[in-house]
Amino acid sequence: MTVAVRFAPSPTGLLHIGNLRAALTNWLFARKAGGSFLFRLDDTDEERSTPEFAAAIEEDLRWLGLDWDRFARESDRYGRYDAAVAALKRAGRLYPCYETAEELALKRAALLSQGRPPIYDRAALRLGDADRARLEAEGRRPHWRFRLEPGEIVWDDLIQGHKSFQAADLSDPVLIREDGRPLYTLTSVVDDQDFAITHIIRGEDHVTNTAVQVQLFQALAEAEGQGGVPVFAHFPLIAGAEGEGLSKRLGSFSLRSLREQGVEPLALCSYMAKLGTSDAIEARLSLAELAAEFDLARMGRGTPRFDPEELARLNAQVLHAQPFAAVQERLRALGLDGADDAFWLAVRPNLTRLADALDWWQVAHAPLTPVIGDTAFAAAAAELLPSEPWGPETWGAWTAAVKERTGAKGKALFLPLRLALTAREHGPELKTLLPLIGRERALKRLSGRTA
């Protein structure tokens, strides 16, 4: 069997880290199994779906490096859904219902007030032709429900283990709206069947959907003579740092905003691939590495919380491991045309975001006002500055001379030099930064001048 999985977001907002978990889990599963990954836009909710969000989702996936083997858009497939609907009607599995949203809300409220579960009472199944004609004459248009067969619905979930539902505990799902448009429950099953999806891996918010969809897969397979029921895996939803839920529509932790904050795609993918698993959370330097380590069985059942600090740590790990060639273009885009290997190696260990390189570039190459405490000490240091050319050994030779002349050592030696040369208490090793600053500028800064 060739593994085929899909990521099927609705283009109703920007992808968030929870959606990324879904996309990434499927992608890693496909790549590890040598299978195929389908990117499908579930865009039949026309009120809320927009082409802009669809384009943004596509851009986010490209940014992350999650490439797809196949692409589909539900809005291109209405003809196919019509055919599936006709087949289900012929098989007697769809029935027209005429209740308004208000009437249904009242029914639900009445059941809840009696302490009973708000399951649809199937009143529409008891309507005769004359009742339906009368309702239609009143101007009512039907929506259509899928008639669940009584009995137990079971599947072996790759994460949650054996799952069992009684059909009688579930409402017959509405598959077609009053305006004739098919709903998600139907369209996603038709697509999964047509694209021969073998594994549906998604958040546990879909577990109840899965229960009804298992019967829908079976009904469609019987009615159309093709397909079967895929294997399911439902992973826990990721919560925000305070335990709050995430939603595309609320714009929580969007990948877009994280990107704008300077988060590296590999840091995000490393985090989302490992969060809530039994593996240690450490940065990986390629998606292929993550795919090789991927195993659904390592996913836990608890609700993992997203921790921005953990992500920042991974971001630094990823940056610190990048060779100059991997970031050259991006440094150029930041305006650092003159950045070279030496600059990158000097500042890399101090970055938590790539854009921080700009600060260090300025420290090395743009005027700054030095911080001088003891002018006599700074003057002595200036006098002892070796002549150029400078290399990594210059700093050691120079500070040894300053130490000998002034008697200062340890922090009392290094901190005033750092403050004079960079106006900062911390930063890249001066051994690598000093040659980038150069003798002329260092001399001026040590004499207290802005340079």
Ligand SMILES: Nc1ncnc2c1ncn2[C@@H]1O[C@H](COP(=O)(O)OP(=O)(O)OP(=O)(O)O)[C@@H](O)[C@H]1O
């Ligand atoms: N917090 C979350 N953690 C993990 N996965 C999630 C989370 N929220 C959604 N998903 C998964 O993302 C995938 C895409 O779902 P969907 O497009 O419905 O996103 P959504 O954020 O729930 O959207 P909306 O807010 O529009 O309902 C699904 O597999 C869903 O299970």
